[in-house]
Amino acid sequence: MSQSLYVHFHPEERPFVDRALEWVERAAERHAPVVTDFLDPRQQFILQSIAGREPDAVLRLDGGYPEAERKRAVIVPAYRDPEDVDCGIVVLAVEASGGKFLELDHGDYLGALLGLGIKRDVIGDLHVRDDGCHCLVTEEMAGFLHTHLNQVHRVPVRTDILPRESLRVVQPEMDVTVITVASLRLDGVASDVLRISRSKILDPIRAGRCRVNWKTEEDPSARLEEGDIVSFKGFGRFKILKVDGPTKSGRLRVSIGKFI
Structure with a gap:
């Protein structure tokens, strides 16, 4: 199954795909509950995709509070209730x-x-x-x-x-700014938000140092959408809060929330 799954994920994600397959198979075939370490949202998505293909296993995610970003997964045989397993x-x-x-x-x-x-x-x-x-x-x-x-x-x-x-939950703070861009291309938006020239922003993107919604994105021309979260190693991350426009000059007005 792993070979057919690989085509749906980035090459660097293959080791995690293998681990996720092993977890699901352990719960389904060996009837052994599995509690993972904390997973980022992209890993959660991959695990949910794989678990959804296996009718003999069920999954729940828990990060300690409802709005958690990073979560542990509990995977159990289908005849068990995952809520009965403490995720620790x-x-x-x-x-x-x-x-x-x-x-x-x-x-x-x-x-x-x-x-x-x-x-x-x-x-x-x-x-x-x-x-x-x-x-x-x-x-x-x-x-x-x-x-x-x-x-x-x-x-x-x-x-x-x-x-x-x-737990005393603290909502993440953002520095909100409004920029105008010709399009929602990744390189153009990131250049304006991070205040780096468009030519220099290409290097970290092509080097695999950029993630969009926790998925590695190496295409500078990738189109961003409202709600996307973009992160650059060494530069921080930001969220596309709202897209308005076009303006009279034909540009888009974009509200950006940069995580502090």
């Missing part, structure tokens, strides 16, 4: 020692966690506040993180492990 998500609460105000961002917390030598896969969404961060993590890794995370970007911190019900 807890909150690692991180606060500054002494309670002093923190000027730390998402990247600081994520960098500190990954600096402990763990995989990104064991970390879900991060909710950054002025006084710290609530990190959704796998229950299996929580104890290690609680023991070893003692500073974030040189700021001493203390941690605690809380049930997922204690």
Whole structure:
């Protein structure tokens, strides 16, 4: 089955396609429940596509709260209810020692966690506040993180492990701007949003450093649509919030939300 599936996905996604096939087959044929690490939205889509082909397995996704971006998957034989299997998500609460105000961002917390030598896969969404961060993590890794995370970007911190019900959700902030473009081509929009010349934006796109809705996009002429989320390694990410137009000059007015 894998060879026929490969044509639907980017070549770099093939290892994950193989893993997803193995998970689904394990649940369907060996009757063994599977709980994955955290998956990004693109991985969730791939797994759902594969699970949908297998009538003997069922799937649910859970990220710790309804609007989660990163989620763990529970895959069980079709005769079982996936809601009966705990997906093992807890909150690692991180606060500054002494309670002093923190000027730390998402990247600081994520960098500190990954600096402990763990995989990104064991970390879900991060909710950054002025006084710290609530990190959704796998229950299996929580104890290690609680023991070893003692500073974030040189700021001493203390941690605690809380049930997922204690999560304090923080909605992501965006810097909203309006640009006008001749078309919704990826290279043109990204050039204006990231303030990089159109010729220089081609290199990261063709090098596979750009993702549209978490899928690698190497075609500079790819057309974006309202609601698309675009990310560039090293440059951040933005969302196409609204498309209006054309203006009198024939250009499109596009509202952009750049994630802070």
